[in-house]
Amino acid sequence: MPESRQGEETRGRGEATRGPSYPFRELSERAQERWRKERLFELDDPMAADRRFYCLNMFPYPSGDLHVGHGRNYILGDAVARVKKMQGYTVLAPMGWDAFGLPAENAAIANQIHPAVWTKKNIARMKTQLQAWGAMYDWNREIASCDPAYYKWTQWIFLQLYKRGLAHRAMGTVNWCPTDQTVLANEQVVDGRCERCDTPVETRELEQWYFKITAYADALLRDLALLEHWPEKVRVMQANWIGRSEGASVRFPLAGRDAPLEIFTTRPDTLMGATFMVVAAEHPLVAALAAEGRLSPDAARFVERLKRARVEDRFAVETEKEGVPLGVSAIHPLSGAKLPVWVSNYVLMGYGTGAIMAVPAHDQRDFEFATTYRLPIVEVIRPDQEPRFDGKAAYEGEGGLVNSGRFDGLASGEGKRAIVQALEKEGKGEARVNYRLRDWLISRQRYWGAPIPMVTCPTHGMQPVPESELPVLLPDQVEFKPTGESPLLSNEAFLRATCPKCGGPARRETDTMDTFVDSSWYFLRFLSPKAEDRAFDTDAVNRWLPVNQYIGGVEHAILHLLYSRFIVKVFQDAGLVAFPEPFERLFTQGMITKDGAKMSKSKGNVVPPDTLIERYGADTVRLYTLFIGPPEKDAEWNDRGVEGAYRFLTRYWRIIEEFTATKEVMATGKRPFAPSGPARDLRRRVHQLVLQITDDVDRFHFNTAVSGLMQMVNAILDYEAAGGSLQSPEVAEAVDLATRLLAPLAPHTAEGAWDRLGHPQSVVTAPWPQPDRAALHSDLQSLVLQVNGKVRSQIEVAVGIEQEAARAAALADPRVQRFIDGEEIAQVIVVPGRLVNVVTRRRPQPKPHQPKP
RNA sequence: GCCCGGGUGGCGGAACGGCAUACGCAGGGGACUUAAAAUCCCCUGGGGGAAACCCCAUGCAGGUUCGAGUCCUGCCCCGGGCACCA
Numbered sequence: 001m002p003e004s005r006q007g008e009e010t011r012g013r014g015e016a017t018r019g020p021s022y023p024f025r026e027l028s029e030r031a032q033e034r035w036r037k038e039r040l041f042e043l044d045d046p047m048a049a050d051r052r053f054y055c056l057n058m059f060p061y062p063s064g065d066l067h068v069g070h071g072r073n074y075i076l077g078d079a080v081a082r083v084k085k086m087q088g089y090t091v092l093a094p095m096g097w098d099a100f101g102l103p104a105e106n107a108a109i110a111n112q113i114h115p116a117v118w119t120k121k122n123i124a125r126m127k128t129q130l131q132a133w134g135a136m137y138d139w140n141r142e143i144a145s146c147d148p149a150y151y152k153w154t155q156w157i158f159l160q161l162y163k164r165g166l167a168h169r170a171m172g173t174v175n176w177c178p179t180d181q182t183v184l185a186n187e188q189v190v191d192g193r194c195e196r197c198d199t200p201v202e203t204r205e206l207e208q209w210y211f212k213i214t215a216y217a218d219a220l221l222r223d224l225a226l227l228e229h230w231p232e233k234v235r236v237m238q239a240n241w242i243g244r245s246e247g248a249s250v251r252f253p254l255a256g257r258d259a260p261l262e263i264f265t266t267r268p269d270t271l272m273g274a275t276f277m278v279v280a281a282e283h284p285l286v287a288a289l290a291a292e293g294r295l296s297p298d299a300a301r302f303v304e305r306l307k308r309a310r311v312e313d314r315f316a317v318e319t320e321k322e323g324v325p326l327g328v329s330a331i332h333p334l335s336g337a338k339l340p341v342w343v344s345n346y347v348l349m350g351y352g353t354g355a356i357m358a359v360p361a362h363d364q365r366d367f368e369f370a371t372t373y374r375l376p377i378v379e380v381i382r383p384d385q386e387p388r389f390d391g392k393a394a395y396e397g398e399g400g401l402v403n404s405g406r407f408d409g410l411a412s413g414e415g416k417r418a419i420v421q422a423l424e425k426e427g428k429g430e431a432r433v434n435y436r437l438r439d440w441l442i443s444r445q446r447y448w449g450a451p452i453p454m455v456t457c458p459t460h461g462m463q464p465v466p467e468s469e470l471p472v473l474l475p476d477q478v479e480f481k482p483t484g485e486s487p488l489l490s491n492e493a494f495l496r497a498t499c500p501k502c503g504g505p506a507r508r509e510t511d512t513m514d515t516f517v518d519s520s521w522y523f524l525r526f527l528s529p530k531a532e533d534r535a536f537d538t539d540a541v542n543r544w545l546p547v548n549q550y551i552g553g554v555e556h557a558i559l560h561l562l563y564s565r566f567i568v569k570v571f572q573d574a575g576l577v578a579f580p581e582p583f584e585r586l587f588t589q590g591m592i593t594k595d596g597a598k599m600s601k602s603k604g605n606v607v608p609p610d611t612l613i614e615r616y617g618a619d620t621v622r623l624y625t626l627f628i629g630p631p632e633k634d635a636e637w638n639d640r641g642v643e644g645a646y647r648f649l650t651r652y653w654r655i656i657e658e659f660t661a662t663k664e665v666m667a668t669g670k671r672p673f674a675p676s677g678p679a680r681d682l683r684r685r686v687h688q689l690v691l692q693i694t695d696d697v698d699r700f701h702f703n704t705a706v707s708g709l710m711q712m713v714n715a716i717l718d719y720e721a722a723g724g725s726l727q728s729p730e731v732a733e734a735v736d737l738a739t740r741l742l743a744p745l746a747p748h749t750a751e752g753a754w755d756r757l758g759h760p761q762s763v764v765t766a767p768w769p770q771p772d773r774a775a776l777h778s779d780l781q782s783l784v785l786q787v788n789g790k791v792r793s794q795i796e797v798a799v800g801i802e803q804e805a806a807r808a809a810a811l812a813d814p815r816v817q818r819f820i821d822g823e824e825i826a827q828v829i830v831v832p833g834r835l836v837n838v839v840t841r842r843r844p845q846p847k848p849h850q851p852k853p
Numbered sequence: 854g855c856c857c858g859g860g861u862g863g864c865g866g867a868a869c870g871g872c873a874u875a876c877g878c879a880g881g882g883g884a885c886u887u888a889a890a891a892u893c894c895c896c897u898g899g900g901g902g903a904a905a906c907c908c909c910a911u912g913c914a915g916g917u918u919c920g921a922g923u924c925c926u927g928c929c930c931c932g933g934g935c936a937c938c939a
Contacts (some may be wrong), residue, residue, distance in 0.1 A: 019929090021891085023882095100889065161867095178872080231857095232857070232858095233857055233858070236857060236935095237856090237934055239856095239933075240855095240935050240936090241935080243935090243936095247937090247939085263870095263939080264938095264939070265939060266938090266939065267939080284875085321937075345937085346936070346937045347939075349939085350935075351938045351939075352939065355939095357939085364937090365937050365939075366939085378896070399904060434938085434939090436938055510866085558934095583920085627866095628865070629865060629866060630866085633858090635865070635866095636864090638864080638879095639864065640878055640879070641878055642867070643866095645877085646875085646879060650892090703865090703876090704866095704876080706876080706877090707866090707867075707876035707877075708876085710876055710877075714876090754881075784871070784872050785918070786871080786919085788919080789871095789919060789920040789921095790920090791871095791872050827919060828919090829871095829920075831920095834871055834872095835871055835872080835920090837919050838919090839870080839919045
């Protein structure tokens with residue numbers, strides 16, 4: 001659609017506009033050019049900096065266009081970086097690209113464009129957008145995870161984990177996305193669906209690569225306590241995901257078989273109430289029975305049906321509990337009773353051992369199953385009071401042990417200890433901590449990722465590629481077909497490798513790594529982004545990390561943040577870093593919605609920043625984005641609201657222009673002055689706002705910081721309207737303070753203003769203002785007068801008034817007297833400097849009431 | 854079911870236990886203009902009143918307190934996370 005001709009001629013808005021405006025285009029261009037030229041955001045020597053602040057936005061996936069919702073993340077980060085810089089820190093604020101991943105490959109399949117080309121194009125586009133916002137990153141440190149210079153070190157990290165026994169290949173039941181034609185990590189399955197494309201996930205038995213994150217389950221859980229500056233919500237989510245539970249591991253011998261059936265339980269106190277056993281369809285016992293031909297046709301059919309079912313149906317809570325007996329008996333380890341073993345859909349292979357002891361009296365799931373299949377139910381826990389087991393539902397609480405032989409009479413806690421002890425003595429079990437966390441499945445049957453640096457030799461088997469041969473380069477020439485096999489299989493030259501042991505021909509691993517491996521260490525790379533001889537500089541990262549402020553979306557609360565913590569812990573154990581956690585402070589910003597929904601192309605509610613920046617300037621968009629609401633909360637975008645921010649900047653700029661009309665005032669502004677009356681009131685207000693805004697930005701309350709700046713500008717304009725001169729020392733001071741406070745939020749405008757105010761240095765390097773205590777001082781203050789807690793009057797009194805005097809003044813106030821007339825004063829509360837509350841003894845009769853019509 | 858958030862004008866939201874509704878948007882009225890836009894000024898929670906002023910209102914019901922949007926108890930609703938986790 002052709003743009004209006006007028007839009008080109010006016011410097012302000014797209015429509016024909018006269019009247020006051022401000023030259024935002026010119027200001028933006030000049031400011032950005034200056035920042036680049038003066039290299040104000042570049043860090044030359046990481047080891048030289050003294051007061052350091054590492055401010056990091058989660059690096060984006062280069063999907064194409066950014067919208068204003070993304071902008072919130074970068075604007076926040078940029079504002080924080082600028083505030084810290086003005087507060088005297090050396091700031092590191094780098095940016096990069098999480099550039100491997102499926103969308104690039106899907107674009108390749110759909111449009112015959114190479115993923116590398118598609119990605120590069122998107123990076124260029126998004127970089128332009130980030131710069132248009134005025135977000136200033138140290139572009140000298142830009143990295144992209146698809147760059148061989150980067151993924152060489154992702155591969156190196158794989159080898160370090162392999163060396164430490166933390167990377168292994170294993171057969172297992174894995175999540176399979178039929179649309180993306182690849183396996184998924186547990187963390188990438190949401191409600192039984194692929195987190196990326198929402199396709200119901202299936203399971204497959206495949207051999208895959210895993211990182212042993214479970215070895216760090218305990219440390220990852222324990223060190224959440226160190227993350228006091230993380231949102232509580234994120235810590236809770238991670239703790240739930242790790243899912244630690246204490247209990248016991250118990251081995252039930254199987255009649256006629258060597259291997260016992262091992263189970264995990266959190267309730268060893270209910271052991272004597274176990275009346276049957278249940279295993280998952282994927283349990284090795286089922287496979288063994290099948291192999292021996294001892295699986296009944298019924299059981300075989302049942303197991304097959306379960307394995308084929310979609311994950312979302314199979315594991316939904318509402319799904320009916322179904323089962324089939326396996327015809328095998330387990331021997332109770334303490335009572336020796338024979339317990340039938342069943343296979344059922346309600347036991348999951350992915351948790352514990354994939355087998356349970358069923359205690360129907362004290363577990364609702366077991367109870368439902370026992371009821372359905374008429375299996376015996378034995379009550380073994382009986383509390384002193386109701387509720388207790390009543391035969392209608394399981395009693396899941398604690399209580400005294402009954403029907404438990406020699407354990408009768410013990411309380412649950414004692415019973416747990418006693419039973420575990422008895423099991424240990426018999427060699428049938430022991431206390432055990434179990435985690436919900438599974439190992440991290442990192443191999444993907446896709447092209448656009450870092451190749452896993454392994455080869456298979458016919459004689460020496462699986463061998464790691466020597467570090468000296470890294471990177472294993474991703475070949476350009478492959479066929480992109482959604483076959484479910486890695487496209488790398490189509491490149492013969494890539495497949496040919498040599499065995500590092502014998503030098504003979506070997507076959508290269510064709511799986512690539514999950515992109516979350518790429519992003520679990522990038523924050524370390526920024527300190528030495530171009531280093532060719534190491535992944536990162538240990539001295540530099542030890543000096544700069546943990547990241548002081550990490551900013552990103554809450555959608556990464558588990559995946560990226562857990563993986564990064566894991567990798568850093570591995571590095572700490574390997575002596576590569578000297579800190580236990582990568583991110584000191586985490587801020588998760590809320591989503592920006594439009595028409596009540598998350599912005600997406602398919603919904604057609606995306607607000608692109610480009611036209612807004614064109615029409616109102618980057619600073620307007622920045623200010624509105626910060627003003628829209630508390631940054632941690634979701635907010636609804638309102639195009640009209642943008643105009644409010646624009647009007648504010650226009651008013652501010654008018655002051656700047658009119659003020660600088662006479663520069664001599666600047667000189668007087670520097671001189672000490674003790675104004676009185678309106679000038680003094682203006683100073684007090686302005687310095688109060690300095691205090692408030694400083695507090696606001698320190699606490700990430702950017703919405704109220706913007707509001708504070710609006711109030712400051714309103715105060716100056718009110719001062720002028722009341723007859724005050726803009727060419728006055730008090731306005732000179734107000735303008736100076738407002739400009740510095742505005743600098744992190746609307747940097748282009750503030751930069752231009754700072755220049756007009758006669759400063760040779762950029763406002764980026766100006767010091768953050770301090771309020772003048774003397775200016776804050778006042779001789780008079782208002783005292784709120786209440787009667788029985790209701791505000792009835794307000795008086796002006798001298799600051800520091802004695803309590804007794806305040807009390808007397810309150811009681812003397814005519815309006816107060818009207819309300820206490822004839823009533824006895826019970827009490828007078830004086831809050832110094834704030835209020836006086838006169839409390840009367842209430843009259844017994846109610847106040848006269850208006851009769852209803 | 855369990856664990857986090859949250860519920861304040863027409864809307865986004867503000868408020869160390871102390872003047873609820875700051876700031877902005879929208880709306881109404883006015884000034885300027887041939888007119889419109891832009892800009893500027895005034896009004897704008899509900900009810901009553903000519904006015905002074907009074908009453909009511911922060912999801913609901915209680916409680917603590919001289920005083921509660923804020924703290925406590927119980928509920929309702931909305932958003933998010935986890936979930937046959939043994």
